[in-house]
Amino acid sequence: MKKSRWSDDEIKKLLHQLPEISDKRNQGEVYQSLSSLKLFKRKRSWIPAVTAAFSLVIIVLLSVSFFHERNHLSSQISMKQANSTRADKQIDSGNLAAADAGNQKTASDKAVSGNVQGSGSSKDPAGKSEAAMLSKNRIVTIGVPDRQYNLIIPVSIKVKQFSESKRLDVLKKNMDGLKGKVLGLGDYYPLKLTFTKKPGESSINIDIPAKSRAIRDDQLFLRTIRQTMKYQHVAKFTLTENGKAGASFPETGWIREEKLPASFRQTYLIYQADKKSPSYIVPYMEYNYIGDALASAKKNPAIEGVKPSIPRALKWTKIMEDKKEKKVTICLSSDSELKNTKEGVQTVEAILFTAKDFGYEWVNFKNPPLAKIGHFQLNRAIRVPQAPNVISSIKNK
Numbered sequence: 001m002k003k004s005r006w007s008d009d010e011i012k013k014l015l016h017q018l019p020e021i022s023d024k025r026n027q028g029e030v031y032q033s034l035s036s037l038k039l040f041k042r043k044r045s046w047i048p049a050v051t052a053a054f055s056l057v058i059i060v061l062l063s064v065s066f067f068h069e070r071n072h073l074s075s076q077i078s079m080k081q082a083n084s085t086r087a088d089k090q091i092d093s094g095n096l097a098a099a100d101a102g103n104q105k106t107a108s109d110k111a112v113s114g115n116v117q118g119s120g121s122s123k124d125p126a127g128k129s130e131a132a133m134l135s136k137n138r139i140v141t142i143g144v145p146d147r148q149y150n151l152i153i154p155v156s157i158k159v160k161q162f163s164e165s166k167r168l169d170v171l172k173k174n175m176d177g178l179k180g181k182v183l184g185l186g187d188y189y190p191l192k193l194t195f196t197k198k199p200g201e202s203s204i205n206i207d208i209p210a211k212s213r214a215i216r217d218d219q220l221f222l223r224t225i226r227q228t229m230k231y232q233h234v235a236k237f238t239l240t241e242n243g244k245a246g247a248s249f250p251e252t253g254w255i256r257e258e259k260l261p262a263s264f265r266q267t268y269l270i271y272q273a274d275k276k277s278p279s280y281i282v283p284y285m286e287y288n289y290i291g292d293a294l295a296s297a298k299k300n301p302a303i304e305g306v307k308p309s310i311p312r313a314l315k316w317t318k319i320m321e322d323k324k325e326k327k328v329t330i331c332l333s334s335d336s337e338l339k340n341t342k343e344g345v346q347t348v349e350a351i352l353f354t355a356k357d358f359g360y361e362w363v364n365f366k367n368p369p370l371a372k373i374g375h376f377q378l379n380r381a382i383r384v385p386q387a388p389n390v391i392s393s394i395k396n397k
Contacts, residue, residue, distance in 0.1 A: 138158075138159055138160075138161050138162055138170075139156045139157065139158055139159070139386060139387050139390065140156070140157050140159055140167070140170050140171050140174050140231075141154050141155065141156040141157075141228065141230075141231035141232075141387045141388075142154070142155055142157070142171070142174060142175050142178060142189075142228050143155075143223070143224040143225065143226070143227025143228040143230075144178065144180055144183065144185045144186065144188065144189075144224070145180070145185065145186035145188050145220060145223075145224060146185055146186055146271055146273065146282070146305060147180075147184075147185060147186050147273050147305070148186075148303075148304055148305065149186055149188075149220055150303055150304070150306075151271060151282050151283075151284065151303070151306065152223050152224050152226075152227045152282075152283070153185060153271055153280045153282045153389065154227050154228075154230070154231065154282075154283070154387065154388050154389060155178075155183060155185070155280070155389050155391060156231075156386075156387035156388060156389055156390045156391065157174050157178075157390075157391055157392075158390060158391070158392055159174065167197075167232070168195035168196065168197055168204065171195060171228075171232070172193065172194070172195055175189055175190065175191070175193070175228075176189060176190035176191075176192065177190075178190075183277075183278070183391070184272070184273045184274070184276075184277025184278050185273070185280075188220075188224070191208075191212060191213065191214050191221075192209050192212065193206055193207065193208060193209075193212075193214070194206070194207040194209075195207075197234075202234050202235040202236070203234055203235060203236045203237060203238055203257070204229065204232060204234050204237045204238070205237070205238045205239070205240060206225065206237055206238070206239055206240070207239075207240045207241070207242070207243060208239065208240070208241050208242075208247055209242065210241070210242045215241070215247065215248075215249060215250070216250070218249030218250060218251050218252045219251060219252065222249075222252065222255075222258075225237065226258075226260070227283070229260055230260065230264065231387055234260065235259060235260060236257055236258060236259040236260055237257065237258060237260070238256060238257040239255055239256060239257065239258075262359070263357060263358055263359040264283065264286065264357045265286050265287055265288065265290075265293065265357055265358055266283040266284060266285065266286050266287075266293065266354070266357045267283070267284050267285055267287060267293035267294065267296045267297045267350075267354055268281045268282065268283055268284065268297060268309055268349075268350040268351075268353050268354050268357075268388075269281070269282055269284045269297060269301065269306050269307065269308060269309050269350070270282070270306065270307050270308070270309045270346055270350070271305050271306050272305055272307075273305050274305075279342075279346065280388075280389045281309060281346055281349055281350050281353060281388050281389060282306070283353075283357065284296075284301065284306075290319060290321065290328060290354065290355065290358045290360075291319045293354050293357075293358070294310065294316075294319070294330075294351065294354060297309045297310040297350055297351075297354070298310045298311070298312050309346060309347055309350035310347050310350060310351070311337070311338070311343075311347065313336065313337035313338070314332070314336050314337065314338050314347065315332065315333040315335065315336045316330050316331055316332050316333060316336070317331050317332070317333050318331040319331070321360075323359075325362070326359065326360050326361040326362060327360060327361070327362035327363070327364060327381065328355050328358070328360045328362070328363055328364070329363075329364040329365075329366060330351070330363065330364070330365055330366065331366040331367065332365060332366060332367045332368055332369065333367070334367065336367075336368075336369050337369055338368070338369050338370060338373065339370075339373075340370055340372070340373050340374065342374075344373045344374070345373055345374035345375075345376070347373075348373055348374070348376045348378070348382075349385070349388065351363060352382060352384045352385060353384065353385070353388050355384055356384040356385075360384065361383060361384055362381045362382065362383055362384070363381070363382050363384060364380075364381045364382070365378045365379075365382075
């Protein structure tokens with residue numbers, strides 16, 4: 001320990017120099033005063049503890065409030081995210097509906113005699129969508145052989161609006177009056193068939209008259225009738241011969257009924273008999289995968305009057321199928337080429353009807369080389385048309 005620099009004598013002298021204490025209290029009074037001071041100080045020692053406890057209570061309350069606010073905020077965020085998701089879905093549906101209105105325009109009417117329009121026709125002069133046109137006009141589709149009887153072309157005739165109960169009458173009238181040569185197709189009709197359908201049933205009965213060419217050329221007849229029934233909204237067709245159940249064919253044998261497939265899964269090519277005749281899109285081979293069907297549409301089948309519907313310059317990197325939304329997305333490569341010509345329009349139509357044959361209702365092109373071809377907006381989803389190769393109406397008398 002460090003030694004003090006003051007000696008005892010010096011300390012005594014300093015103490016003597018201090019002033020005298022003039023405290024007249026006795027020892028009892030002094031002791032009582034000190035005891036009171038000690039008690040007071042002991043009481044004051046509880047204040048920090050109380051303060052700490054109070055602070056702890058405040059912290060707990062603030063924490064509870066903070067977590068409650070945080071949970072409330074999280075709930076709001078979750079609700080906003082859910083609402084945003086629902087809004088996105090509504091926007092998608094809205095976009096599809098808008099695309100339907102923008103992409104379902106019909107071609108302009110031309111006279112059936114001489115200037116029959118094929119699939120790649122000009123815009124509807126009124127600028128109306130196909131859905132709007134079909135509210136005033138109905139379409140009846142008939143399978144017609146080409147001139148060589150190799151392929152069956154679905155020809156869709158616009159007629160005046162009719163009730164559903166009159167559908168088969170309209171079908172028969174237009175089938176019997178159809179002139180294949182005028183259309184640049186085979187001269188196959190009339191066959192004098194009779195169509196009947198019971199209310200509520202999903203089948204059509206076809207009665208074949210005696211000695212009809214439908215019996216003699218059974219393979220051709222069955223191919224044309226399948227293509228015709230495909231567009232009559234039925235699940236099957238039945239056959240009678242002169243009113244008797246079933247029909248006996250020389251090559252196919254006896255047939256009573258035939259079910260139609262849910263999807264035909266065919267690719268579409270282009271048929272044109274000669275340069276003066278109109279061109280049509282025509283179903284060809286069946287495939288299991290839509291990508292294979294579209295790829296085959298680039299190949300030449302070596303059939304007279306038939307050529308590819310999709311140019312080799314139109315390339316895609318990926319094809320995505322959404323069976324739930326009934327939509328197929330074709331991702332085109334950056335170097336794809338497609339021109340805004342009649343051939344370009346038929347290319348788009350061939351793709352759309354291939355998708356339709358595979359059960360899809362929408363086609364979406366990603367990275368298209370053009371925003372618009374003909375009346376098709378390629379930069380948004382396109383609803384597949386109702387029927388191919390629409391020609392102007394034949395007046396029903």
